[in-house]
Amino acid sequence: MSVPTIIVHGGARTFEPDLKEVVKDGVRAAARQGYDHLIGSGNAMDAVVEAVSAMEDNMVFNAGHGSMLNLNGDVEMDAIVIDGRNLASGAVCGLQGCANPVQVARLVMEKTKHCLLTADGARAFMKSQGIQPIPNRELVTQKAVVEFETYKKYSTAVEKVMLSRSIPPVTSDCDTVGAVAIDGNGNVAAATSTGGITAKLPGRVGDSCIIGSGAYADNAVGAVSTTGLGESIMRVCLARRIAELLEKGETADQASKHALDFMSKRVGGTAGVIVISAAGVSGTARVAHHFTTTNMVWAAISNGYMRWGIDPDQEESSELKA
């Protein structure tokens, strides 16, 4: 038996001061929605899908509504869910015309023998499940357009669409969303969802939909969701690295810090992680978060108590209202 716990993140990046309150509100609401499902259905998978869906619906985050635009000015989304009981997983990448990619990811897991569907195949599958595509433009926000226009204005090195870019992508939009949870039965689950980075090459897939990079979950170990510079996360299999450190006996806190340190030294790049370690020998599941970016907005709920933060080593808390 475990204490039902959920932690969510709304992205690791530099948040402008006038955005901080609204994103904190967003992760708190998402955590609450996920937690209510955790207590209600008692199911970690339901909880993470609910929490991530809430953030996909919230235009302030770079997932679902509010996704950043690729180099063609289109939305392409990636998402994943992992069930820690049997490592079952479902994911999509390059999905268009969908408000809640994490729900399609769950359907991939439950209705197919596959783990990952891409682009047109993902879209056709979504339609086969009775989810009608919506016009991509419904997902586009003013903020996403502004970031895209800013990128185009300053990207003087780009003459043709597909040239190698020496200018790093605009980094202010690494705000993938994610959630990990443990339910009363000790089952863990993880989910991550993103619109990717502004002006990415069409078809670019980052870490968010990749088992071992954007997420990992195993009842024997714990659950992880990551956010940040996708290519760096992929190159070191960041989520799997954290799981490996947990297997070696590190706490959720230690594993988070050490894995991010390793990534920074081995390949460079910054990121953020949320982790729940399995109850294991100690009998108590632990929650942790860590980030090497300027900010990461997160919220966690356990034992009727909510904690949240956005700045390094900063945390607010309050009792959960009924």
Next chain:
Amino acid sequence: MIEPTIIVHGGAWDIPSSLTTRSVNGVKAAACKGHEILRCGGSAVDAVVAAVSALEDDTAFDAGHGAVLNLKGEVELDAIVIDGRNLESGAVCGLQGCANPVQVARLVMEKTSHCLLSGRGATDFMESQGIARIPDTELVTPEARNEWETYVKFSAAVRSLFSSRSTPPVTSGCDTVGAVAMDAKGNLAAATSTGGITAKLPGRVGDSPIIGSGAYADNTVGAVSTTGHGESIMKVCLAKKVGEQMEKGDTADQAARNALDFMAQRVGGAAGVIALSKDRQGAACQVGHHFTTTRMAWSSISNGQIRWGIDPGQEMISPLNG
């Protein structure tokens, strides 16, 4: 002076006796091609790309020419290359109309700031690099077409294109190809390429283009390429797990064996692994392979000798000519 080494595989599956000679000849020829490049001072990346290209060109294998068909009867290709020096990587998934996906994967690594491109984005990128798209008819063999027709005919459970399938996909298409190498400077690289599984859902991405699943390479650890049941491999991040075992001190053989055991117990499914592990001084490497499928065609070259096999426990050896 470091002895360059290469090991390649041509897929782990129930290879029929009618194909064993072609498979063995194919992996030996590919190993020779890769080793020749190493001998002349070429890099590990050059060698694995050359070896895998040779296997893609060989219609005996499910990669490039000879790739199996998806549910719609089309070819969709996945491939990856990883440079162990700095963990740089390039990969493609759902790529169409391409004879050598591993070469496009390399271009993703060298010409973009991304690690993975999917679907039309991958195909457009390929064309932007001056590689013309070729018609599927040029890649499809009679064997691939027959396998697809057999599946479609006997798949009584399939009423509409995407309904949940209780009939398992035909397993004879798990012959992803791959190569890992160490060059004269002690640098490691890995590459993997596949057409996937017969009658996969359009857009289905398996383990092959995923860092940590289909391949892994890190100069400080070793290099790995995997083949077999893609979804099982993805769920346990098989290539990364082999790497973790090698970091713990396992030989390449032991690491492959232990990782495959873990996969079988945790999620089921069978697969094959080829691996190179660095010794403690980093000056030489151990070569290893293991498979839990009926057969896996493999070949390795080092120290003037060529080894190869296809049945469990089988290893033939002869001096490398000239």
